[in-house]
Amino acid sequence: MIPRMYDLSGKVAIVTGSTKGIGRSIAEQLAHHGARVVVSSRKADACDAVAAEINAKWVRGPAEAIAVPCHIGHKDQCRHLVDRTLAKWGQVDILVCNAAVNPYMGSLMEMPDEAFDKIMSVNVRSNIWLASMVGPHMKAQRDGTIIVISSTGGLRGSAVLGAYGLSKAADMHLVRNLTVEYGPYNIRSNCIAPALVRTDFARALWEDPQRYETAIRSYPLGRIGEPEDISGIAVMLASKAGAWITGQTLVVDGGAMAAIGRYA
Amino acid sequence: MAETPEEMFDLGGKVAIVTGSTKGIGRAIAEQMAALGARVVVSSRKADACDQVAAEINAALDGSAGEAVGIPCHILHREQCEALVQRTVDRWGRVDILVCNAALNPFLGSLRDIPDEAFDKTIDANIKSNVWLTNLVIPGMIERRDGVILIIGSTGGLRGTENLGTYAMTKAADMQLVRNLTVEWGRYNIRANCIAPSLVKTDMAKALWSDPRRLDIVNRSYPLQRIGEPDEVAAIAVALASRAGQWMTGQTIVVDGGMMAGSLVSEA
Ligand SMILES: NC(=O)c1ccc[n+]([C@@H]2O[C@H](COP(=O)([O-])OP(=O)(O)OC[C@H]3O[C@@H](n4cnc5c(N)ncnc54)[C@H](OP(=O)(O)O)[C@@H]3O)[C@@H](O)[C@H]2O)c1
Numbered sequence: 001m002i003p004r005m006y007d008l009s010g011k012v013a014i015v016t017g018s019t020k021g022i023g024r025s026i027a028e029q030l031a032h033h034g035a036r037v038v039v040s041s042r043k044a045d046a047c048d049a050v051a052a053e054i055n056a057k058w059v060r061g062p063a064e065a066i067a068v069p070c071h072i073g074h075k076d077q078c079r080h081l082v083d084r085t086l087a088k089w090g091q092v093d094i095l096v097c098n099a100a101v102n103p104y105m106g107s108l109m110e111m112p113d114e115a116f117d118k119i120m121s122v123n124v125r126s127n128i129w130l131a132s133m134v135g136p137h138m139k140a141q142r143d144g145t146i147i148v149i150s151s152t153g154g155l156r157g158s159a160v161l162g163a164y165g166l167s168k169a170a171d172m173h174l175v176r177n178l179t180v181e182y183g184p185y186n187i188r189s190n191c192i193a194p195a196l197v198r199t200d201f202a203r204a205l206w207e208d209p210q211r212y213e214t215a216i217r218s219y220p221l222g223r224i225g226e227p228e229d230i231s232g233i234a235v236m237l238a239s240k241a242g243a244w245i246t247g248q249t250l251v252v253d254g255g256a257m258a259a260i261g262r263y264a
Numbered sequence: 265m266a267e268t269p270e271e272m273f274d275l276g277g278k279v280a281i282v283t284g285s286t287k288g289i290g291r292a293i294a295e296q297m298a299a300l301g302a303r304v305v306v307s308s309r310k311a312d313a314c315d316q317v318a319a320e321i322n323a324a325l326d327g328s329a330g331e332a333v334g335i336p337c338h339i340l341h342r343e344q345c346e347a348l349v350q351r352t353v354d355r356w357g358r359v360d361i362l363v364c365n366a367a368l369n370p371f372l373g374s375l376r377d378i379p380d381e382a383f384d385k386t387i388d389a390n391i392k393s394n395v396w397l398t399n400l401v402i403p404g405m406i407e408r409r410d411g412v413i414l415i416i417g418s419t420g421g422l423r424g425t426e427n428l429g430t431y432a433m434t435k436a437a438d439m440q441l442v443r444n445l446t447v448e449w450g451r452y453n454i455r456a457n458c459i460a461p462s463l464v465k466t467d468m469a470k471a472l473w474s475d476p477r478r479l480d481i482v483n484r485s486y487p488l489q490r491i492g493e494p495d496e497v498a499a500i501a502v503a504l505a506s507r508a509g510q511w512m513t514g515q516t517i518v519v520d521g522g523m524m525a526g527s528l529v530s531e532a
């Protein structure tokens with residue numbers, strides 16, 4: 001039985017970058033709580049495989065997953081993603097902007113313009129595109145949720161992830177702005193900002209023994225995150241439970257931000 | 265990754281104490297936790313109200329898992345806080361979830377005018393009792409390497425207010441308390457978070473929403489165009505107590521219809 005406050009029956013969700021990691025776990029959990037879910041990433045075959053697995057293992061009731069590939073850096077592909085969803089199910093209630101890139105590690109002062117532009121366009125502008133594309137439908141039905149996966153990297157300076165952090169801070173402001181622009185239509189917009197989570201994206205950080213040690217020592221809960229630590233929070237926000245929360249950034253970080261400097 | 269789907273919001277077998285849970289937000293939390301399978305202590309100053317609400321929750325459960333029992337506690341009295349925790353442990357063996365929800369606001373007006381007694385009472389009820397209660401449950405949580413502490417703060421603790429100064433200071437203290445609990449006890453897998461609502465339709469805030477003309481103005485000042493319902497604040501608290509909140513601690517979750525995020529009226 002799906003708990004009443006966290007029930008997503010009848011809802012339609014799009015999750016970008018949902019063939020792996022955090023996005024995949026969110027797609028699984030949304031489906032498990034009753035939503036029809038669009039699985040998406042750059043690779044069509046990966047999308048098909050994950051949608052099939054979700055249908056085999058995670059769906060309850062009339063929930064269903066379909067695959068629609070989309071490289072979020074391309075506006076026409078974002079448009080296609082939203083159009084395909086509407087063609088299939090006639091509605092979109094939940095948008096999870098999860099996919100993001102980080103093509104550069106190093107000083108912000110030495111960063112090539114192309115890398116900066118890529119980070120900003122994929123991590124910020126694509127989210128604005130997608131929000132603007134689902135907006136008219138959510139406005140018309142006076143109901144919708146937009147969740148952007150940001151990062152605690154957007155809350156603190158970093159020696160090597162400066163531009164990525166800038167883009168993740170921009171996501172936090174984006175949901176505040178969406179709240180002002182879309183709130184009166186009962187569209188809620190929030191960020192989830194995780195610290196280090198065990199996914200391919202952050203492999204370089206958690207496979208490096210020294211970085212891993214630093215992380216688990218500086219996180220009060222003593223462990224890095226798993227994708228399932230993030231996806232339950234996403235379901236909470238997407239469901240009736242999240243009906244009166246908007247414009248916020250939920251930091252999900254094992255306590256890291258509350259303990260800044262403790263082991264410095 | 266879990267092979268069989270994990271139920272994110274299940275509270276089956278958990279034991280929860282919710283202070284101030286005969287009405288408003290606390291009651292909604294108790295109801296929702298029981299519906300997810302938890303054994304919940306309903307508490308307030310009035311024993312008969314506690315029993316009554318516990319009975320109503322049990323009746324609504326209609327045989328499904330979960331259970332409620334009434335145990336009165338006036339949070340200003342240390343021995344009553346101790347008895348609340350002790351009686352819970354006597355009955356169900358432990359406390360997995362503590363929700364510090366009850367709070368007082370005995371004075372409305374400028375900070376300049378608050379009498380010392382009202383000041384002390386606000387601090388004692390809203391800060392000291394939370395420290396008492398958390399200290400009473402934490403040893404058991406350390407032993408089990410598992411525990412959830414939730415404190416109901418307020419957006420009042422995030423900005424200046426004209427006539428709620430002391431109350432708002434205590435609500436800011438709640439936010440710091442969860443950070444401190446996180447640093448002190450996080451390594452024992454104890455998660456502590458604060459939920460900070462803006463205006464919610466309960467008796468405590470009735471003066472702010474009972475006049476329809478005033479309510480209309482307040483409603484329109486929120487991006488979502490309305491004040492909150494107890495269930496909407498409760499569902500966030502309840503989720504944090506479940507698997508969904510297992511890696512979240514030391515945070516304040518603002519649940520406010522968008523109030524803090526931005527104004528619909530343009531600002532410079
Ligand atoms: N892992 C962490 O420690 C961490 C911490 C804080 C925040 N985050 C954020 O969490 C989000 C998800 O990251 P993750 O760690 O789950 O990464 P991940 O496991 O590497 O998964 C990334 C997903 O995005 C897809 N993707 C990559 N580039 C894309 C593009 N241009 N367009 C569309 N899809 C794309 C990938 O599939 P294809 O390769 O097939 O396209 C994959 O499905 C990101 O926004 C990241 O910034 C992660």
Ligand SMILES: NC(=O)c1ccc[n+]([C@@H]2O[C@H](COP(=O)([O-])OP(=O)(O)OC[C@H]3O[C@@H](n4cnc5c(N)ncnc54)[C@H](OP(=O)(O)O)[C@@H]3O)[C@@H](O)[C@H]2O)c1
Nearest residue numbers: 284286287288289308309338339366367463464466468469
């Ligand atoms: N409503 C809002 O707009 C709002 C906004 C932000 C934050 N909050 C916070 O939300 C929490 C709950 O408030 P609410 O609005 O739900 O209030 P409410 O509807 O008035 O309920 C208050 C509950 O607390 C109990 N209580 C009062 N004094 C107590 C005491 N000294 N010891 C133990 N229990 C006591 C009451 O029962 P008895 O009278 O029988 O004791 C009742 O069960 C408070 O922390 C409040 O500061 C409320």
